[in-house]
Amino acid sequence: MQVILLKVPLLLCDEVERRLQGEGGQEPRCQVLRAAGLEHLPERLPPGLVILGDDGGALKEMVELCRRVHARRFSWRTHLTVLTRRSPVELQALARAGADECISPPGEDWGVRLIALSRRLHLDGMEAPALVRLEQPRVTAQEALYALLSSTSADIGPEFFRALVAHLVSAFRVTGALVGALTPDKEHLQLLAFWTDGGFRESRLLPLRGTPHQEAITHGSCHIPDALVERFPDDALLQEQGYRAYLGVALRDSHQQAVGVMAVAHGEPFEAGIMDYALLGALGTRAGAELARGRAQAELEHTRDFLSNIINAVPDPVFVKDREHRFVAMNAAFARFMARTEEQLIGKSDYDFVPEHEASIFWRKDEEVFRSGQPNENEETLTDSAGRSRTLITTKAAFTGAGGEQFIVAVIRDVTESRRLEMQLRLADRMASVGALAAGVAHEINNPLAYISSNLSFIAEQLAQDELEHEARTELRQAVLESLEGTRRVRGIVQDLKFFARADDEKQGAVDVHRVIHGALRIVRNEFQHRALLTRALEPVPAVHGSEGRLGQVVVNLLVNALQALPIDRPSEQNSVRIATHHKGAWVHIEVEDNGQGMSSEVQKRIFDPFFTTKPIGKGTGLGLSISNTLIQVMGGWIEVQSTQGKGSTFRLVLPVYQEKAAAPEPAPTPVAPPTQEPRRRVLLIDDEPAVGASVRRLLRGVHEVHTLQDAREALGLIARGERYDAILCDVMMQGMSGVQFVQELERVAPEMARRTGLMSGGVFDAQARSFIEARALDFLHKPFERESLRAFLERLYR
Template sequence: MFLRPGCHGLEGTGGVIIQGRPQARVAAFPVRGLVEVLALAGVYLLAARVALSLAAEKSHICPVWLPSGVALGGLLLLGVSRWPAVALGAGAVAYAMDVTPGVGLSVVLGSTLEAVLPALLFRRMEGARELHRVRDVAWLGAGAGLGALVGAGLGTLGLVLGGVVPAAQWGPAGWLWWMADLLGMLLVTPVLLLRRPRRVARSWEALLLTALTVGVCVGVFAFPRPGSAAAHAMTFLLFPLMAWGALSFGLRGAALSSLSIALAAIAGTARELGPFFTVDLPHRGLVVLQLFIGITALTGLLLAAARAERRQAVELLELLATTVRAVHEGVLICEVRESGGLHTVFVNEALCALVGRRREELVGAAPGELLASADGGDRQRLLEALREERSLRAEVALTRPDGTRVWSEMQLSPVRANGQAVTHFVATHRDVTATKELQARLVAAERVAAVGTLAAGVGHEINNPLAYLALNLEAARRSLAAEGAQAPAGVRDALSSVRGAQEGAERIRLIVRDLQVFSREGAPERGLVDLNALVPPAVRVVLHALRSRARLVEDFGPVPRVLGSEARLGQVLLNLLVNALQAIPEGDPGRHEVRVRTGTDPSGHARVEVEDTGGGIPPDVLPRIFDPFFTTKGSDEGTGLGLAICQQIVRTHGGDLRVRSVPGQGATFTLLLPPAPVQSAGSLVPLHAVAHVSEEPETAASGRRGRVLIVDDEPRLAQSMRLLLEPAHEVVTVTRGEDALARVSAGESFDVVLCDLQMPGMDGIAVYRWLQQEAPELASRVVFISGGASSPEARAFVETVAQRVLEKPVRPDVLLSTVEEMLEGSSPKVAARGAVGGTRRG
């Protein structure tokens, strides 16, 4: 017979972190360290007594040496520096067994090393004491096996050298010793590493598992005849119970179930009961018992670790899935099939909302079906990226069930699950429809701005030829009219034709003038604005498009003047008229009507109403009608900016823009503006006020003949003005500012100077400033002629100069009356806004 292969313990050297505290800090408390060493040694001795009590009755062989598990667990909990406790406990056990000092020293040394080595290895491999990973269980098992091998080797070697065990029995003794220590560490250490017990969520399940385990253990290890087949068959019932505990309750269930089954098996075998006791070969039954306990314990720990890892993976997967579902960007995951095709396996809520489809419609379908490009360009790029297994970043159009399209910025990324072949593709979609629409609208706005600039430039260029056309027609009319009523029929016909041409030229002048009003850039000027005078130009701009849709009704009432920008308020009226005509379909102008009504609101505000008989605005759309980029029109008719801009312009003027509508009966937009504080024209002159002229003015009423200097870089315009003025006045024309100043410097005198504002070289501003310095009396008799102040300097000059400014094309009657008034030395009489003429500043 030989000693129990269990006279060994655990301990180690070095410092480790113990429960989050550095070992050096523990060393600073020698009293506490001593208490821990003595406590661990005491538990070691207690475990030894329990293990010896479980030894077979006819031998001192212990199938499981519980103190080895106590030693390893203690060092993992308290730190390797507590190894003296293992040496102390192992020495006490050796002394109690009454062995020689040499045998006792080998036992103490082996027991200490078998605990220290696995503790150091477990720490080196960064194992977690919770054993929630398979690798933690593997390193614990490997370390325990290595430590038990060292401990068993030294222990049995001491027994052989001490003559306690025959040399021939050194192998079997070493095996039993190694298995006993290894099982002790696999059974006891996990129990010691358990955290403070928490309240069991499924207490009924725990009680049921405990009851079944106790019942099966009693049935297997208490009653059956030793070595019976029935007992062996019933042993297999313990494996599912142990697996149940590991899978349902984790490490706690696995450790406690394995320890309980092991203790029951050892106790029954020690009492010569159960399937592992054999009368003829007791040691073989002991080996089988150890294998049973080892497999049970290790399987339980591995199942618990696998369950913990799976739970962590599932929690992480759920977190990722929840995160992916919650992100605002659409996510689509598709799997690569063996045939090379793709099918969708996951989509989040954001993608479903983006394309307007349910998840069930998308999962399983080919991802390319969402692309809306008719020419296949996007589809081709996607197929190339999939074929080459590369990433792709592109803007693609996705289709909705109703046929509408949404623009998405797609980022396609391949997923190599096994590190080599691409198994999945992940596509993230960010809705950029609003951005694309904004870009398109900005481009449209730039085009509108370019058209406005072009219109202003074209108007400026038209003004010069239109001016001398009108002046020449007036000169021809006067010449023909001089023939009197006795003129031949041909002359009368020619006079009628000239008058018709004058009407056409006047219409062209009004159109050009309206273009300049609505394309005026910046329009920083603010002054008194007569809304009744502002409506006709806006109406004339849209009248051609309106005639095919509805009839126009103008209803003018008394309106107080408002303080504001003529161009900006004209833009509002124009937008409201365009909005009204777009609400009415073409083809039935007799049925529909657009009414423009002006008046004074009961609150005293100026009121302009634009009413149409179109389809009206739905109630759900009405609250959003002034939102930027919101439109119910097609892309060819509206951008969603017109009404928003109108609202902003009106609010900057201190007013309000309202809408009321009845579906099917049209809509009415009401513009309300506060009246100007001063309505007198003497205190604040309206912008671009026009001189009041008669319908058929003739030569100067006073008959005074004056000397007029015309300065204009357009020779034909200067010549036309000369022909108009020359019958009544002496006229001198020059085409350069330098020539005009040369004549004045030479001593020539002039009564009136008609000077173009913008000319190459020396412009009208420079001419006027020179005259202010050299001939101030003549500077006060300068009248400017402008085709539109295009530069900031020119606009600022026009706003501040006290001289009269006539806008091209100048009507002949306005030109004649202006020269007459300058000759009389009186200020021109300024009337309410009518046809385009000039403005006196100051």
Template structure:
């Protein structure tokens, strides 16, 4: 049964077109959403679907063999009529779908769950949906996770539209802005006068400074100027100029690469007025030449920083949305495993139940690692240096680069024991990620079993920590090796790279006190080497974090009274269930309620508190406790699904309270609680009452 059209169909279609996303190539960010949707909901199929006039088009699909279908046959055309999740548990039992060809096929669809993609203006663009061949249901947690993923898809689409609009505005403003720049800097740029009849050229003195050469070496013949154009630009610029002259234009502008006296290529912008006689014949060109290399490099760096910031914000938001439900999923699985293993749930088939729970826990752990890797790259603009587990940072980069590598080469990790390094994790991870992608692009696709990308870590004779990324690719010709780290230098075809990756990586390593080196042999491959100074040479502002004592080394102390504060009800129940076996647990879903309870004079030992909560955050809760009972403020253990705001990151860096990231390891949590109780957190005779402030 075909779904009726929405009341706002024309406005909805106009909104969809504004994102310029229909019929575009697959994108990893959208594919990550369908991967997570399929994993979280346990379905073989998932898709990001956009609904236009006549069809349902799949921007991303997991386990789906077609790129789209007609709107009349699709489930999503029904889902976009709603504001809440649209779930069909058994399509054969639903009059709207029992005659649908996708339901009646031999592999017929039985289950469908779709969450509409509602943009900020209230238009339903499509859905994030999951499908199965058998009837089923979603748990409330799975439904909520699907809604969270739908919100992230809308965020991706909004970022896409903003970038598209920004590029359009830049294109419109560029000409006028360049005119203003030329007028303001005319006396500081190279000014030239070309007589078209005699072909003679005259210059102002600025040209010597611009070109790095004496004026006597600058020929008065115009051919000298064109001879120094980059071979890849010469024909295009010559044709552009000749066309402007022939078509009666009064102005001519262009950009091109120009060889300086030292052999390097500058990025030049030329703008000139074409002067004509009374009959309209061209007589002279008077113009200026501006070296915009530094400006273009800065612009590209700003664009990269903004793009990384947008990706980082999105990654941090996704991590936070997933970590909360994942925390109680993993906690409950760990609890169930413990119950089964200790015999509390002994029953026929207990061994199989243990295996099922273990496999589910391993799947959740894989999701946790994916989220952890996203968080590594979520704050590239953060300049904070810290002690890092180098192999963890490399593994995160390798995970994100795997899609580029897997069709080209085997990935081999050859790690030696190295000490912690003092660096910025986002910056260092960005460097390693670029080197891995760069190595992959040096190898042609289709022969992964014959090629290798190897990551090696070691400590050299001087105590420096080294990361080497080697490949069996085509290698770098000796003629261009001296220019590898130059901004805008690239051997890639036009449109396939700006030539900034290695330049930026080199700059990042320099800012962190390290080096970026390389060796290459044509036909055999290249090795890029990240060199980090010995730890002894550092002046760190922080020390490596203390590790939580292993469970086996912390003896049970006494039954403590623990307050747990978290706005996620399932997290509260999982902590009550787990910690309640050995301690008294009192749970609050609002920080204000916890403070009110404490003000009644009730005793307590430790507080487990979330950081990001509505109404009163964990940060504000800590400040309130510090004002009223400063000696007890350190008794808060923070549990967080992701400090994705600058305020939260600054707060956690400033306070010395213990902290566990969601989803946390329950053994580590129990060990930390018991260790803190063993320390005697509450001094004998001390008061635990919170006084009204």
């Protein structure tokens, strides 16, 4: 019999071996192997006796060692004895871990113990087989080596188990062999490969209870040399195949948990030797590893599919880039957004799909996340495959893969439509403010128009006379000057309204705060004349960073709100509104203060909520302060509110001071040439309003030769027939052919004249025309204009 002494102290080993071998020259009755640890023993322990020494250390460590020994033995043919002096409670823990018995270190009874153990380890009371018999297995060394090499070189996956079963049948020379995996409930065995009677059979699900497979899993191995059906009468497969002998081992994963069974069976009785156990144990280790690998791969694929389904369920585009800024993963929404397939995107970068300047911006933003490791959110612009510009909010975060590689994951929100709606909402709020102030604006315009109209009538009457006295000429001159001053007032109000109502004023830069305030006050001046006393406390302040149109909208909104907060039944001389500016460090404050009704703390908490209003139905939308708050935040500032109910409110705009970029060095002054008389030029003016052409001819009379037309198509016909002009001035908004269309056609037929063409307009025109003017860097003249501005504009066109 084979006896293994594991972790037994040296002196104790000698005593145990002496007792086991017998005394007084008796023949050795067993072979003894000493080992300091499991790593010095074979993967599968041979039949016999294992004596495990307990040094009295931590119970947990001893229980774990006992469990590992138990997992590596053939429990039906191997006896595990633990030499220990532990308490009864601790002995129970060792027994549950696999110990067959726990006894104290050896005394005089070891000879008796050996006889008892020998009888227990061999069936039917037969005499213990000689060691020589264990050395004559069914499998030869050559067959074992071939089987091991074949299993090592076999392909992984389902075919591995079929090849392994075929090698088992050949090496053991048996009727059948199988490899099965435990089901999650551990109640059944799913056959992965099953060979019997010369061929493979289809996979099937076998119940585990009452089978030798259950014995193999419970004890680590199971060997029934004969009478297999009688031993397991409830095993339908044994009854069906008529097997008489069985040798099986449990398949284990890396945590030594049973995951399946590998077994051979034969229609005739057979014994198993050490070589048989060693080969089956080695192949079982390989099969267990492959079964665990297959399960891990299946779990990985399941997890991958699960995560893929999750990411594809996200409606927003999601992508992952590697450290080289290449796409390595994405969801279906991103592929649709890019109008590409996943295969077309994987391994590519932004430079392969979007304009270079946009790709460079994306690359720089990605690099910031890679280097800082901090997530960020940016508003970006992307030109899609159809050439449309999209506005995106992209949130990016960095992470490290299992191999240490760096990646970034990004989520995109396409806010193009919401930005367009926001712009329309802001414009609607501006128009609502203009509508509310329409009567006051009309009053501001009608006042100067009244005396302009009267003066022009007076001038016409005086000029109808044949002769004018000196006093009449002086009075005419005064009437003309008053009329000019009135037109300037009207022009200022119109320009303020035009600027205030611009829908596409998104550019930010240096803003003159006082200029914005004065423009806002001109718009609301008439409202204040009969409602409240307006005071100004405008300290000198630097320019702020922002947008003039946006800031003007906010200031007008606050002024109108201040007026509406004043009690209706209180005399106007008791109502006051104060607007002030202050400079504090890097910030500029604009304050609008009133002595109106004030607000409760509950109202103050909600004043910036969209559609919240305390005004009667039909008197307010509840969007003014919400939009104002958003506009100020976009400019990098915020709004502060102080209010006491019954005493009034103060709204304070806090805006950042504009930081000028380093100015380029000024060029050296060029010598100023002495003034020369301006040469006479041929000028073509195209405007569908005949009075504009007539006025321009009067302004340029004696200086330039002016030709006027009302149709741009007629002008193109003249140019096509050879007419040439030194400068062309064309209105933007005209019926038939617009000024933009005229310039586009002129660029085709007479590009040299297109370079000397300027556009003019007296009102707001569409975004397409504005984009065209900005893209061509065309000179632009605002109506109304005076002689000096017109001549300066034409002079720029000549150059």
